[in-house]
Amino acid sequence: MARMMRDFYQRASSERSWMIESTWCGTCRLHDLGLENPVEFEEEGRVFVQGRCRICGQTTMAEIVDQRKSAERH
Numbered sequence: 001m002a003r004m005m006r007d008f009y010q011r012a013s014s015e016r017s018w019m020i021e022s023t024w025c026g027t028c029r030l031h032d033l034g035l036e037n038p039v040e041f042e043e044e045g046r047v048f049v050q051g052r053c054r055i056c057g058q059t060t061m062a063e064i065v066d067q068r069k070s071a072e073r074h
């Protein structure tokens, strides 16, 4: 599967901080622990942000769901 890197830092800072804080770590099994070194990429038309959990250091990934875009599609 081809990944297309996107520039996470082109987003508004409020949007970035929301994405960095609103996470789910599958290793800690806890929400909102925060991400370090976030990177954004697109894969098969879906956008993800990936980074390291601030608590355990494991890689975590979250899909960015753009409500506006999914509404336009229907």
Ligand SMILES: [Zn+2]
Residues within 6 Å of the ligand: 025, 026, 027, 028, 029, 033, 053, 054, 055, 056, 057, 058
């Ligand atoms: Zn963790």
